[in-house]
Amino acid sequence: MSPLDPPSATDALHDRRTAIAALGADLRALVEAAVRTGAPDEVLLLAAKEAQHLTALLTVRPRGRAEVPEVDVFPGGIRMYSPVTGAGSPLAPPLQIETVDDGAVVGTCTLGVAHEGPPGYGHGGVSALLLDEVMGWACSYAGQPGMTIELNLSYKRPVVLETPLRVTARVTERHGRTNLVHGTIATTAAPRTVLVEAEAVFFAPAPDQARALFPSLRDPA
Numbered sequence: 001m002s003p004l005d006p007p008s009a010t011d012a013l014h015d016r017r018t019a020i021a022a023l024g025a026d027l028r029a030l031v032e033a034a035v036r037t038g039a040p041d042e043v044l045l046l047a048a049k050e051a052q053h054l055t056a057l058l059t060v061r062p063r064g065r066a067e068v069p070e071v072d073v074f075p076g077g078i079r080m081y082s083p084v085t086g087a088g089s090p091l092a093p094p095l096q097i098e099t100v101d102d103g104a105v106v107g108t109c110t111l112g113v114a115h116e117g118p119p120g121y122g123h124g125g126v127s128a129l130l131l132d133e134v135m136g137w138a139c140s141y142a143g144q145p146g147m148t149i150e151l152n153l154s155y156k157r158p159v160v161l162e163t164p165l166r167v168t169a170r171v172t173e174r175h176g177r178t179n180l181v182h183g184t185i186a187t188t189a190a191p192r193t194v195l196v197e198a199e200a201v202f203f204a205p206a207p208d209q210a211r212a213l214f215p216s217l218r219d220p221a
């Protein structure tokens with residue numbers, strides 16, 4: 001199965017993913033509002049109380065640290081709580097893996113003020129996050145899901161916030177379980193103007209090593 005093909009889901013799984021995504025979207029709106037607000041102090045304190053209430057509401061049967069959620073397809077598929085692609089994550093833009101274009105994986109997203117580095121521009125670490133993820137998808141698409149063992153970035157131009165971005169990655173070389181990957185960030189409006197460029201090395205663990213690293217992995221092959 002291509003990592004870009006959504007797996008067939010039962011109705012219950014679909015409903016669960018839909019509910020997770022709905023909460024994620026509202027949490028992202030809350031995070032963005034919280035980092036932009038000019039509300040008075042008493043409103044911030046009131047909102048803090050409401051946030052404590054929400055936290056208590058959600059602290060029910062929390063999953064274990066290394067547990068793969070039932071809603072996920074791991075490795076190489078849907079991850080609902082990924083800090084990059086996860087529809088359920090308030091940290092994620094979220095980036096959407098959209099197409100495979102001539103062997104390259106393409107993802108799109110828009111960063112908000114919550115992802116700010118220099119005023120008005122994306123944080124350099126957030127660019128690394130986006131590239132690392134899409135480069136990982138390129139490895140999965142090439143049939144070897146793996147972990148980043150080296151990531152080098154060249155920041156050529158600042159990444160503007162609130163502007164649709166296009167993140168691309170392709171595997172350029174394979175040596176056994178090691179893949180060399182090239183990635184870029186540009187805007188969707190000017191895809192040829194590279195803002196950030198990356199070179200990375202990914203390593204696909206052998207099944208035994210994968211089982212040791214990820215005890216709840218369902219299909220290490």
Ligand SMILES: CCCCCCCCCCCC(=O)SCCNC(=O)CCNC(=O)[C@H](O)C(C)(C)COP(=O)(O)OP(=O)(O)OC[C@H]1O[C@@H](n2cnc3c(N)ncnc32)[C@H](O)[C@@H]1OP(=O)(O)O
Nearest residue numbers: 075132133136145146147148149150176178201203205210
């Ligand atoms: C089921 C999968 C799910 C994969 C799930 C992936 C989820 C995607 C998440 C997004 C990506 C991430 O954030 S990943 C998270 C960030 N990365 C990490 O935490 C990885 C931390 N690193 C590690 O734990 C370790 O390096 C391992 C387990 C990956 C590999 O350990 P190891 O097996 O001892 O590694 P080692 O022998 O030293 O190196 C492996 C091979 O890579 C080569 N190598 C090492 N460094 C380099 C290098 N800079 N450039 C070229 N090649 C290199 C070595 O020569 C060797 O080749 P040869 O002798 O075999 O030929």
